[in-house]
Amino acid sequence: xxxxxxxxxxAFIAVFAENTxxxxxxxxxxxxxxxxxxxxxxxxxxxxxxxxxxxxxLTYFADKALNANETGYIYTPLVYIxxxxxxxxxxxxxxxxxxxxxxxxxxxxxxxxAFNCAVLGSMFLISKxxxxxxxxxxxxxxxxxxxxxxxxxxAIVYDRIYSEKAPYAFRGYPLMLIYIxxxxxxxxGLSGHTLNY
Amino acid sequence: xxxxxxCKSIIKNALLNKNPIFVSGMVIxxxxxxxxxxxxxxxxxxxxxxxxxxxxxxxxxxxKSIVYTIRIIIYTLIGALVYVPLAILxxxxxxxxxxxxxxxxxxxxxxxxxxSRSESIFFRESKGKMLLDIVFxxxxxxxxxxxxxxxxxxxxxxxxxxxxxxxxIVFSAFEKPFGGFILLGFIAAxxxxxxxxxxxxxxxxT
Amino acid sequence: xxxxxxxxxxIMTDMLIVLLVMSAVAVYYYGLRALAMxxxxxxxxxxxxxxxxxxxxxKIDIKDLSSLITGLTLGxxxxxxxxxxxxxxxxxxxxxxxKHAFGGRGCEIFNGAAAGFLFSALCFPDGMLxxxxxxxxxxxxxxxxxxxxxxxxxxxxxxxxxxxVSLIDVLTGKFLGPMGTGxxxxxxxxxxxxxxxxxxxxxxxxxxxxxxxxxALIYYDFDLMSVLYFFSSGMLLFGMIFLSCDYSVIPxxxxxxxxxxxxxxxxxxxxxxxxxxxxxxxxAVIIASPIGIELDRRALxxxxxxxxxxxxxxxxxxxxxxxxxxxxxxxxNEQE
Numbered sequence: 067x068x069x070x071x072x073x074x075x076x077a078f079i080a081v082f083a084e085n086t087x088x089x090x091x092x093x094x095x096x097x098x099x100x101x102x103x104x105x106x107x108x109x110x111x112x113x114x115x116x117x118x119x120x121x122x123x124l125t126y127f128a129d130k131a132l133n134a135n136e137t138g139y140i141y142t143p144l145v146y147i148x149x150x151x152x153x154x155x156x157x158x159x160x161x162x163x164x165x166x167x168x169x170x171x172x173x174x175x176x177x178x179x180a181f182n183c184a185v186l187g188s189m190f191l192i193s194k195x196x197x198x199x200x201x202x203x204x205x206x207x208x209x210x211x212x213x214x215x216x217x218x219x220x221a222i223v224y225d226r227i228y229s230e231k232a233p234y235a236f237r238g239y240p241l242m243l244i245y246i247x248x249x250x251x252x253x254x255g256l257s258g259h260t261l262n263y
Numbered sequence: 264x265x266x267x268x269x270c271k272s273i274i275k276n277a278l279l280n281k282n283p284i285f286v287s288g289m290v291i292x293x294x295x296x297x298x299x300x301x302x303x304x305x306x307x308x309x310x311x312x313x314x315x316x317x318x319x320x321x322x323x324x325x326x327k328s329i330v331y332t333i334r335i336i337i338y339t340l341i342g343a344l345v346y347v348p349l350a351i352l353x354x355x356x357x358x359x360x361x362x363x364x365x366x367x368x369x370x371x372x373x374x375x376x377x378x379s380r381s382e383s384i385f386f387r388e389s390k391g392k393m394l395l396d397i398v399f400x401x402x403x404x405x406x407x408x409x410x411x412x413x414x415x416x417x418x419x420x421x422x423x424x425x426x427x428x429x430x431x432i433v434f435s436a437f438e439k440p441f442g443g444f445i446l447l448g449f450i451a452a453x454x455x456x457x458x459x460x461x462x463x464x465x466x467x468x469t
Numbered sequence: 470x471x472x473x474x475x476x477x478x479x480i481m482t483d484m485l486i487v488l489l490v491m492s493a494v495a496v497y498y499y500g501l502r503a504l505a506m507x508x509x510x511x512x513x514x515x516x517x518x519x520x521x522x523x524x525x526x527x528k529i530d531i532k533d534l535s536s537l538i539t540g541l542t543l544g545x546x547x548x549x550x551x552x553x554x555x556x557x558x559x560x561x562x563x564x565x566x567x568k569h570a571f572g573g574r575g576c577e578i579f580n581g582a583a584a585g586f587l588f589s590a591l592c593f594p595d596g597m598l599x600x601x602x603x604x605x606x607x608x609x610x611x612x613x614x615x616x617x618x619x620x621x622x623x624x625x626x627x628x629x630x631x632x633x634v635s636l637i638d639v640l641t642g643k644f645l646g647p648m649g650t651g652x653x654x655x656x657x658x659x660x661x662x663x664x665x666x667x668x669x670x671x672x673x674x675x676x677x678x679x680x681x682x683x684x685a686l687i688y689y690d691f692d693l694m695s696v697l698y699f700f701s702s703g704m705l706l707f708g709m710i711f712l713s714c715d716y717s718v719i720p721x722x723x724x725x726x727x728x729x730x731x732x733x734x735x736x737x738x739x740x741x742x743x744x745x746x747x748x749x750x751x752x753a754v755i756i757a758s759p760i761g762i763e764l765d766r767r768a769l770x771x772x773x774x775x776x777x778x779x780x781x782x783x784x785x786x787x788x789x790x791x792x793x794x795x796x797x798x799x800x801x802n803e804q805e
Contacts, residue, residue, distance in 0.1 A: 091295040143369040144343040151336040190366040222763040231572035240451040247444030252755040436592040
């Protein structure tokens with residue numbers, strides 16, 4: 067029961083309070099690209115969550131090796147990118163070999179779900195905050211889900227943001243920033259509760 | 264836009280019409296979180312410019328015949344390799360600044376500049392024009408970040424580059440990430456309406 | 470499916486009447502500075518609205534009371550001692566960033582008053598979240614000295630779990646808190662009045678009330694007094710009536726109103742349980758409103774799936790009013 071409660075709280079923090087977009091703004095450029103098309107959302111969400119979950123486990127072992135070395139921090143990005151690339155290639159190969167239909171659908175946007183700031187940022191974040199393997203995994207999963215949540219919340223108002231009724235100066239990109247800003251203001255209430263407000 | 268390849272239009276697009284920050288929204292994560300005063304912005308801009316320039320420069324030698332799946336890994340690996348000497352250099356030159364950059368410094372490797380810009384520059388015919396494009400895109404980015412950081416610092420803390428200027432009210436919310444989003448949204452809207460105004464004036468003159 | 474029996478103007482007048490009564494109580498409790506605050510917020514909202522309309526080259530609609538309502542709601546949510554510039558910031562933000570940037574009346578995604586209050590509270594936490602006692606003489610100066618102010622009853626209640634305010638005082642709103650959001654009796658009367666006039670969605674309101682009520686009962690071990698404190702504190706009841714049931718952001722179909730109420734309630738519960746922020750309902754309203762838009766779309770496509778495409782043509786042939794602009798946009802999307 068205690069374990070379950072801990073898992074719940076860790077997942078909650080990763081998804082809501084430390085949401086990659088709303089409290090750290092990681093991967094905003096990716097969000098702007100992905101939110102355009104609602105049809106790809108499910109596939110994109112699945113692949114991001116899958117990749118963050120898998121790499122979080124690998125990051126754990128990489129961190130163990132890197133922390134043993136004093137100048138490890140310089141090579142950290144190199145190792146992380148190598149992990150990311152390996153996972154990406156292996157996933158694509160597996161899909162291509164065993165599920166060609168899904169491969170055909172996924173290959174358009176799997177590169178953007180693997181190589182973005184949110185995924186690489188999640189590796190740096192979890193190695194900063196987590197200790198045990200379970201921590202790493204739950205955090206990785208939560209960060210992926212949180213990113214998908216943010217993309218979903220933006221995609222559902224996409225037609226409002228790009229509607230003819232919005233003034234020309236604001237239509238599109240500026241309005242999306244303001245929209246994300248107001249939402250992250252609300253999410254700040256969760257992460258910033260150590261502050262006065 | 265890729266068809267239009269004259270030097271003048273490349274420079275104009277990079278600085279104004281397709282400004283990376285105010286119009287296209289590239290690499291805005293570190294800007295929103297970190298660029299809340301001039302000093303941090305300068306560190307950010309230095310790190311970004313050096314990393315992106317050298318990575319794109321090396322990337323341009325990668326033959327286009329390799330499939331995109333593999334190429335994207337190579338680009339990011341080059342980025343990670345460029346990061347190694349750069350991290351050592353910057354840690355020596357400005358240790359506090361790099362400390363403040365935190366995880367955002369290595370994150371420049373997967374910035375959309377390197378992921379997607381590296382694709383579009385291959386449409387350029389010659390190496391010279393490509394170099395021009397890279398340089399002016401980075402200049403456009405740097406100028407936008409510095410401008411944004413100055414406005415934000417004045418609004419949020421009432422200082423400019425650390426010197427107190429007499430602001431009657433300061434809006435401390437602009438220091439936080441959500442304030443960055445909102446302020447950047449407003450500046451982007453302002454930027455767009457100024458561009459529109461310039462275009463209108465030019466049309467009436469000719 | 471769609472309740473468009475009342476025009477938007479009638480809904481707004483109903484809201485305005487209720488808000489004016491509540492403002493009268495606020496002025497009675499806190500004196501002339503409360504009046505000054507309300508005047509400031511309403512004036513700034515209206516003037517900014519007119520300026521924005523002029524800038525966007527749109528016609529000014531005399532029947533548009535929305536900026537008055539936003540101003541009054543915003544004023545009532547503030548403490549009576551808030552510095553004037555904080556109130557002005559909130560009103561400016563509500564009108565410019567939340568209303569006109571998204572395209573003006575009928576196109577808002579968020580509730581203006583909620584977002585404006587939140588922005589101002591995050592900018593000036595000291596000024597916005599300290600409150601004077603009822604019936605104290607407040608000076609007219611912008612900044613009221615700190616020794617007249619103390620933290621709200623909500624904060625005390627959240628920290629200690631109990632409160633020393635008596636039952637009568639809670640019901641009449643005589644406790645440390647925002648100007649007009651604590652008068653429980655008046656709020657209940659207002660809710661009943663607005664629901665009977667069909668200006669506020671009863672479905673959403675009762676869904677929220679039931680869900681939050683059950684949570685509060687369990688959380689406070691079935692202590693009714695604590696539940697009452699819980700509802701009267703932190704603008705909860707006020708927010709449920711005026712912010713989450715606001716006509717401009719609420720979904721337009723019945724089923725989605727039910728789910729929207731549920732989502733808002735869950736958000737309130739999450740914020741109360743995890744973060745212990747003072748005004749959980751404001752955060753909840755902001756997070757729930759984009760989900761409301763999506764729910765509308767889902768409900769429409771679901772209804773179309775059930776009943777064929779005939780309904781769409783029927784509905785489109787009716788003259789659409791401003792409040793139904795959402796439906797218009799949605800239908801266009803469906804047809805595409």
